[in-house]
Amino acid sequence: MGAIACVLGGALLATTHGESSKSSDEPHKFDTPIWNPKARWQIERFAGCDARGHLDGPRLEMESFSPGVGSRAYQAMDGGGRYGFGCYDPGTGRGHLVAGSARGYLDGPFSRARFGGWDYVVRGRSATSPEGRYYFFTDGYNGHVLRRLDYEKQEVQTLLADTRSLKGMVPDSKGRLWLLKSDGELICLMPDGKAEKGTRLSLEEKIGAWGVSLAIDEKNARIYATTYGAAKWHVWFWDLKDGSFHGVLPIAAKDAPQRARNEAGPFEGVNLYNEGSVSFGPDDPDYRFLYVGRIDTWTFFRLDLKERHVWVLSPDGKNKGWEGQVVRFIDKGVPSGQLPCFGGGRWEEGGSFLGLSHSPFAGWRFKRIE
């Protein structure tokens, strides 16, 4: 089940920094940044009612896979047999399938467009543009073409033919989409749809069939990454100036000392599950804090890249259900309970975020309260 959350998470995490940048002009509710150690969040149900099936409409009474609801674009995983894409309208508090009609292949209006469907290998191969207009994904059942959903015109367009070798994608604030191929070639897809070749990246970690999650640091011209099955590094970055590889969060050698699984502390000795996602968050113009999800671990990490320290999200009190639970990032110890956000988070104004996980078919919002 983790893979499903990853599909959604991959799409949303990639957009977080750009969107928070867009909203930085808005009045902030809190004087302190979200990475302040005193920041607290309270969990509330955002969407879904724990029932499998397909029912659109008011968010808290929706059925089926809804962790992605809250974004304008989300994959309607069931979709009543249509394999389509949904759209959440904050004005009405409703989510609806808006794109997709039958299984197959057809570009054009949302109402008639056809999609092939998705599977585990889609992870890391979808993204939302910073202004929320476009949603990109590779259609794994349709020859791995790169398709773009335009939420302004309600149209689907195929941008690139066979992208089988595509391993990950990340948008930047200028509307460009960076695409990483399995041989390390970086392609920059411009807002007008034209593709330009970029720097070839040094592949010191092999990128597996499930792709790679990417996060872009536009100030320092870096792309951070994590992948499943890495040998030496949970997280690394490439310098876009020369394509060089730089390890960030090491995987401890077999004989080396390790902390407990998910325990906060220095980068060295960290013990994480070897699959997940990376993203940047708001309030961070220097790109100091990298947020890391690890599939099926039921928590969420924040890497302080300057101090080289792992923080982990933990319930403040005893974990008796998620509703109303208060959580914070801790810099030592293990989290005191499970949280529905291991797929990452989608940041909102004011520092709240939507947690991405696969269970129990509901979406959870982490509302900032301190």
Next chain:
Amino acid sequence: MTLGPGLAGMAAGEPSNEAFLPLHEERDAYKPTAVFGKKVYFIAWQSGRTAPGDLRKNVSFIGDIVGCRVDKSGKPLDAEPFVICGAKDLQEFPRAAFGGRNFLIVWQDLRNGKDWDVYAARVTPEGKVLDPDGILVSGGAHNQAKPRVTWDGKSFLIVWQDFRSGKWYEVHGARVSPEGGLLDAEGVKLASADFHHCYAPTVASAGDGRSFVLWVGSGWSGDGGRIPMATGLFVEDGKAKGDGAYINKSNKEHGPNEYAQPIAMASGKDSYLAAWKTDSPHGRGGAPDESNAAIFDFKGERKANLRLAGDKAGKVIVDTDVAWDGSSFVVVWHEFVRETKIAVPSDVVFAARVAPGGKLVTGAMRLSGELKSPASQACVASDGAGVSLFAYEKHPEKVDVPIKVGFRMLNAADSSTPD
């Protein structure tokens, strides 16, 4: 008899040529439902979906419920569809039954802008809408959604899933008289639980005053062992009779469950056939596919399970519908099919006939759909004398052509039916 485009050239046991219903305002046609009565087939569908505009600003809808009639020869009787409900916002998932005099169409309706309500409208066999825009069957706070309807011989029984508790879906029902009167205002609670959903109900009746209602349970995964996967009970005079004629608490029965729904059901002469979707994504592994249909006797006991698409494991089917053709059940569904191992999958509509005891009379008959023009979301109605009409969404080859309602007919009167 003058044959229309539907039955023209049709051999006994073979489906007719494909024909199409007229479009409503050139809008895409979604999710048709079909019923037979007084010598005509009546097909209703959702016309249109999302209104044009930037979805980042707001999401607005133009989904209406429209209908069209087809005679027994397969000839469309209406030059253009008539509007059953053109209320604002969105109307979805129409279902229909025939009550001796008129058809009753039910649907879920978002005209209040907040949540789904259940509406219903009568339509005469002559095509007159007696309740324009429908009558409110159940509204109020929270969702009332996914209605199904049957005729029990005295009144229509509508069942739906209802979130009025604010926590769990419950199954509610209400009767509508042949005159269009709502006999159970706001509905009667038929099923509920304090720790899980009771939802996705379906209903069928032999017209003997009783209706068999079947639904599934779902809830927090940690309570999985305590939640009945599927439950059935009988309703008479608008009230539930007994605590449950059928309760499935075990995976061993391979019946419908939270992953294997929605369910469609019809009544035969001495049994019901329920068929369900098995293409519910639910994480690692395939969808439940040990069976996709079951026979229940008139006591509500499950008598047989079967695979409509044959014995091939891993076969998943989507959005079933069932009718009784007088000697067999007729079932329709869609699957995604790859024409070659490396080809793109696309939706194809199939049908099969099932004997009252649960044996397949025919193998899966491919009715419509190919890669360049898929078919999906099928429904079926029968005249009870061997002639059935299958309707479905027919998706266009070219993007500037709307999705239409396609249909084919099957005259099974001359084909043999085993017990």
